[in-house]
Amino acid sequence: MAMALRLQRLMVLVLASMVVGSVSLSHHPDEISRLPGQPHVSFRQFSGYVTVDHKKHTSLFYYLVEAETDPASKPLVLWLNGGPGCSSLGVGAFSENGPFRPNGKNLVRNGYSWNREANMLYLETPVGVGFSYSIDNSSYLAVDDEATARSNVVFLQRWFNKFPQYRQRDLFITGESYAGHYIPQLAKLMLQMNRKHRIFHLKGIAMGNPVLEFATDLNSRAEYFWSHGLISDSTYKLFTSACNYSRYVSEYYRDSVSNLCADVMNQVTTETSRFVDKYDVTLDVCIPSILSQSKVISPKGLSEAIDVCVEDETVNYLNRKDVLAALHARLVGVRRWEVCSNILDYEVLNIEKPTISIVGLLVKAGIRVLVYSGDQDSVVPLMGSRSLVHRLARQLGMNTTVPYRAWFAGKQVGGWNQVYGEMLSFATIRGASHEAPFSQPERSLMLFKSFLEGKHLPEVF
Ligand SMILES: *[C@@H]1O[C@H](CO)[C@@H](O)[C@H](O)[C@H]1NC(C)=O
Ligand SMILES: *[C@@H]1O[C@H](CO)[C@@H](O)[C@H](O)[C@H]1NC(C)=O
Ligand SMILES: *[C@@H]1O[C@H](CO)[C@@H](O)[C@H](O)[C@H]1NC(C)=O
Numbered sequence: 001m002a003m004a005l006r007l008q009r010l011m012v013l014v015l016a017s018m019v020v021g022s023v024s025l026s027h028h029p030d031e032i033s034r035l036p037g038q039p040h041v042s043f044r045q046f047s048g049y050v051t052v053d054h055k056k057h058t059s060l061f062y063y064l065v066e067a068e069t070d071p072a073s074k075p076l077v078l079w080l081n082g083g084p085g086c087s088s089l090g091v092g093a094f095s096e097n098g099p100f101r102p103n104g105k106n107l108v109r110n111g112y113s114w115n116r117e118a119n120m121l122y123l124e125t126p127v128g129v130g131f132s133y134s135i136d137n138s139s140y141l142a143v144d145d146e147a148t149a150r151s152n153v154v155f156l157q158r159w160f161n162k163f164p165q166y167r168q169r170d171l172f173i174t175g176e177s178y179a180g181h182y183i184p185q186l187a188k189l190m191l192q193m194n195r196k197h198r199i200f201h202l203k204g205i206a207m208g209n210p211v212l213e214f215a216t217d218l219n220s221r222a223e224y225f226w227s228h229g230l231i232s233d234s235t236y237k238l239f240t241s242a243c244n245y246s247r248y249v250s251e252y253y254r255d256s257v258s259n260l261c262a263d264v265m266n267q268v269t270t271e272t273s274r275f276v277d278k279y280d281v282t283l284d285v286c287i288p289s290i291l292s293q294s295k296v297i298s299p300k301g302l303s304e305a306i307d308v309c310v311e312d313e314t315v316n317y318l319n320r321k322d323v324l325a326a327l328h329a330r331l332v333g334v335r336r337w338e339v340c341s342n343i344l345d346y347e348v349l350n351i352e353k354p355t356i357s358i359v360g361l362l363v364k365a366g367i368r369v370l371v372y373s374g375d376q377d378s379v380v381p382l383m384g385s386r387s388l389v390h391r392l393a394r395q396l397g398m399n400t401t402v403p404y405r406a407w408f409a410g411k412q413v414g415g416w417n418q419v420y421g422e423m424l425s426f427a428t429i430r431g432a433s434h435e436a437p438f439s440q441p442e443r444s445l446m447l448f449k450s451f452l453e454g455k456h457l458p459e460v461f
Contacts, residue, residue: 030064030162036322037106041099043068043115048328050162052127052154057135060155061124061329063089064163065099065115075170075203075452077118078156080125080186082178082211084148084348085341087130088122092175094314097437097444098122102317112441117449119166121159125152125182128344133332137343144347149185156190157199172452173205177380177434180210180217181350184358191365204368205359206451209380209434212356212371212388215246220384228281228378230272238264253348280376280433298379315339356388360396363423370425370451374432374439375415382428393420407457414443417457427457 030048044066049059067074079097081088092098097114100107114120124130126148128140160167173183183205190200211217222245226236239245243261251257272278278298317323318337324330334343363369371389373382393400402419407427417427427447432440437448450457 028162030328032326032328035100035107035326036320037102037317038100039107039109041068041109043071043099045099046163049131050155050158052151052158053134053139055136056139058127058139058151059133060127060151061089061131062155062159063093063098063122063327065093065113065120065122067115067117067119068099068113069116071119072165075118075172076121076166077114077172077174077452078121078123079114080123080152080173080175080179080182082176082180082182083129083340084126084143084178084181084346084350085129085344086178087124087337087339088175089124089130090314090318090337090339091435093120093122094317095438096435097441097448102313104313107317110441112437112445114437114445114448116445117452118172119169123152123155125155126344126346127151129341130337131327131329131331133330133334135332137333140341140343141345142347143344145181145185145350145353148182149189152182152186153189153193168201170203171201172203174207174448176208176210176436178211178351180207180212180380181353181355183207183210184212184355184362187362187367188358191362191367202367204370204451204454205362206370206372206448208372208436209374209377209382210371210385211351211380212359212385213354214249214352215244216388217380217384218246218249219244220381220387221245221378223383224281224378224381225268225272230276230281230378231268232271235264235267235271239268250352253351277433278378279435280374280439281378282376312339356392360392363392363396363398363421366423368423368451368454370427370447372415372427372429372436372447374434374436375428375430376432376439377434379434386426386428389420389424389426390418393424396421396424398424402456405459407459408461409443409446409458411461414440414446414457419456 030046032045032047047063049061051059079088079092081091094102099110099113099115101110124132126143127134173187175183187202187205190202193199222236222239225231243264248261248265251261359369371385373385375382398421400420404416404418406413407417408414413430415428415430417425419425429436429440429443437444
């Protein structure tokens with residue numbers, strides 16, 4: 001009897017100390033018990049909403065995948081896809097670097113998931129994207145880069161209230177494509193807010209095939225097409241002198257496409273063929289349409305809208321009732337979850353505002369910056385990104401610390417890279433598309449790991 005009582009007291013004590021000692025043992029309302037079709041895993045997942053504007057009932061949807069091993073010792077990494085208006089859940093988490101990929105009714109493991117190295121937080125932003133919604137649909141109008149950065153920062157602050165254990169954690173922001181606009185602006189806002197109190201422990205940002213400076217990024221498309229045999233010498237000349245791509249996009253978004261530009265673009269489109277995937281020009285097979293996240297960079301009307309891949313497993317999966325329930329997600333004001341929002345009305349001309357100068361401010365403030373390029377992408381080609389980073393280093397007076405050289409993943413060349421000073425680097429990922437972790441998962445994971453650790457990429461195998 002006494003023995004039993006003592007044992008009971010001991011148990012209570014043990015339980016009490018477990019609760020105090022570790023927040024993560026208690027049940028969290030946003031914890032996902034299991035996603036439909038998911039294999040057994042050891043890490044924890046959470047998803048749900050954070051309200052960023054109470055008046056308009058604006059809520060952003062997130063999905064957190066904790067690190068596979070020892071999450072308490074690993075950094076927090078926010079991942080953002082581009083568009084603007086495309087989903088980090090559908091594109092980033094379920095097609096690129098998340099732990100699972102939909103396959104029929106089931107989910108299969110991605111062996112190169114980024115949660116091997118970090119706690120991954122995927123955010124559907126801005127409002128109107130994916131499961132993120134507002135009751136007041138004026139919230140979807142005239143959304144711009146600045147408003148997006150503001151709601152992202154409010155999201156994170158309030159998200160920390162749900163997950164206080166991550167408040168002091170090293171924070172990195174990563175993403176691709178139009179996130180070349182989102183990420184520097186969000187990081188800059190964080191640094192401004194940190195001046196009063198240190199709220200964000202921001203250590204670095206990494207951006208894949210990012211739009212950093214409109215004209216340089218877009219106009220490198222001509223050279224990419226030409227050097228990969230997609231257009232002829234004479235069309236290259238037209239596409240670089242008569243009407244370049246930045247001029248075309250500029251005219252397009254002002255509803256004033258000149259006859260000259262229309263003619264040049266027709267010629268370019270005819271030669272490149274609609275049946276080549278612009279996100280990976282050398283792949284035989286198409287990339288699923290879910291990965292087409294460059295709404296602004298490749299506007300419709302270029303007759304590139306044809307989709308030669310019919311099956312979108314992620315779209316099917318994320319629209320299942322049981323999946324919505326498991327994710328704690330709701331469809332508000334929309335009938336379906338879409339890869340890229342149809343209700344968001346984004347200020348598309350924001351694409352013309354350069355963000356490379358903001359990247360410079362971040363480097364000077366001691367934030368580690370990596371710009372990387374999937375080298376098979378013609379949408380935001382490597383040449384533009386490489387020259388922008390090089391130019392920035394020169395402007396900042398930074399010297400090359402690692403000269404342009406190949407880096408290795410396993411026994412093969414994973415790509416090329418160059419490092420400037422301690423904080424700024426550029427890398428290519430060999431054989432990778434616009435969505436590098438989708439097409440080169442192992443090389444992408446290796447680059448990600450070395451970025452987080454602040455280590456140089458392997459020089460030999
Ligand atoms: C906003 O919602 C109202 C009421 O549901 C609807 O009548 C209106 O057309 C919506 N506006 C937009 C821009 O979607
Ligand atoms: C692109 O065209 C615009 C407008 O004609 C011009 O100002 C700009 O210099 C061109 N850029 C390149 C890289 O050719
Ligand atoms: C870069 O190299 C030059 C020449 O070696 C040197 O004078 C300068 O101090 C270096 N700058 C930095 C920031 O290290």
